[in-house]
Amino acid sequence: MVNIEPTKYIWANGKFVDWKDAKIHVLTHCLHYGTGVFEGIRCYETKLGPAIFRLRDHMKRLESSAKILRMEIPYSVKELSEAIKELIRKNELKSCYIRPIAFFGVQGIGINPTGYPVDLFIVSFGFGAYLGEDGLKNGIRCGTSSWHRISPSSLATMGKICGHYVNSVLAHTEAKASGYDEAILLTDQQYVAEGSGENIFIVKNDLIMTPPLSAGILPGITRETVIKLAKDEAYEIVESNISRSELYLADEVFMTGTAAEITPVREIDTRTIGNGKRGPVTKRLQDNFWKIVKGENSNYMDWLDFVEKKK
Numbered sequence: 001m002v003n004i005e006p007t008k009y010i011w012a013n014g015k016f017v018d019w020k021d022a023k024i025h026v027l028t029h030c031l032h033y034g035t036g037v038f039e040g041i042r043c044y045e046t047k048l049g050p051a052i053f054r055l056r057d058h059m060k061r062l063e064s065s066a067k068i069l070r071m072e073i074p075y076s077v078k079e080l081s082e083a084i085k086e087l088i089r090k091n092e093l094k095s096c097y098i099r100p101i102a103f104f105g106v107q108g109i110g111i112n113p114t115g116y117p118v119d120l121f122i123v124s125f126g127f128g129a130y131l132g133e134d135g136l137k138n139g140i141r142c143g144t145s146s147w148h149r150i151s152p153s154s155l156a157t158m159g160k161i162c163g164h165y166v167n168s169v170l171a172h173t174e175a176k177a178s179g180y181d182e183a184i185l186l187t188d189q190q191y192v193a194e195g196s197g198e199n200i201f202i203v204k205n206d207l208i209m210t211p212p213l214s215a216g217i218l219p220g221i222t223r224e225t226v227i228k229l230a231k232d233e234a235y236e237i238v239e240s241n242i243s244r245s246e247l248y249l250a251d252e253v254f255m256t257g258t259a260a261e262i263t264p265v266r267e268i269d270t271r272t273i274g275n276g277k278r279g280p281v282t283k284r285l286q287d288n289f290w291k292i293v294k295g296e297n298s299n300y301m302d303w304l305d306f307v308e309k310k311k
Contacts, residue, residue: 004125007091011083011122014075016090022121029104029113034163036103037065040258042127043088043307045095046295050088051304052098053258053293055081057221059100065159066102071118073102080122085307087124097127097259103162130197130259131181136286139266139278140181140255142195144244145171149185149193149216157216172196182255184247184268187215192242198260199223200242203252203281208237215241222256225303229288235281252279262286 010022030036039062043052059077066073075083084098102120104113129136150157150167157164167185175183175196184200185193192211194200199220201210208230211217230237247253251274253265262285264278278286292300 002127002130004127007093007123007125009087009090011087013119013121014083016087022123024119025106027106027109028119029107029116030162032109033104033111033113034161034166035069035071035113036101036162037062037069037071037160038099038101038162039160041084041098041100042258042261042293043093043096043098043124044293044295046293046304046306048295048306050094050096050307051293051295052084052088052307054221054225054303055084055305057224058258061160061219061221062100062102065161068156068159069104069161070114071102071104073120074118075120080120081305084122084124085305087122088307091124093124093126095126096124099123101162127259129261130257131255131263135181135263136261137278139264139273139276141179141267142182142184142253142265142269143175143178143180144269145174145183145185145196147171147174147183147185148188151188152214152216158213158219160218168196186244189241190244191215192244192247193217195255195257195260198255198257198263200265201226201254201256202242202246202250203254203279204246204250206235206281208235208281209242209246210237210239211242212239220257222258222261225289225292226256226262226285229285229292233284233288248273250274252282254279254282254285262289 006019009016039058041058100122104116105119107116171183194217248271264282291297
């Protein structure tokens, strides 16, 4: 669990309201049936001012997730992007985590949300390392979950949809109860899928592998970032099915996500990965990632949206 400190304002359906006043009705459709979509976005402190990492890509994914649910978001990508920047300014944050969430609201009762209003809230607050500062440097311990990753034949795994995350909750709480930091979920075909909130990569003989989208994984924006960075660093990277045994025999394993950033894995199912420390490929990708999000690499500046760029 990551504790958060309340900020002053939350953006709620086009207005800035006090943190304590951002409330929903008990009959909100999403509360009963999971019919909402959301994003997790990070804003980093840079020498040029607070910068939001890949904001437009996150907003486009929010739109795509909504499309899957037949939900029409009543704001454009541009309007939501500006609302996020203004929220960060009003909350006087130099770095933060941002959570936009759109969901079917109150109309009646029953499964079908057709014709229901769509509510949209945006929250921003201070946020550190999701899996711990020590985890970022020295790696985390993972356990393979008894719960499988939801199948794309049952649910729309390409969308970041609220109800899907019951699958993640079951896997993560099981892992924590067993003394692990995080869970790894397999597909119904017993291939590696992802963590409870992260995509996963392995390194073997300098070859980087990650499960394909057909494994039912979420198309992570940090995952896409790492694939781009790895190719730019001349690493060979392959999207292919990965067996559980390949996890154990990998030289390195790491997880990626907006919250997790790039987090090394040092142990899986009580088996030490590599030498039990963060590997050189993981560290190189981490170092490049930190430079980019902090505005220290001019080649990737188009990934940053500055809240209020300093001159």
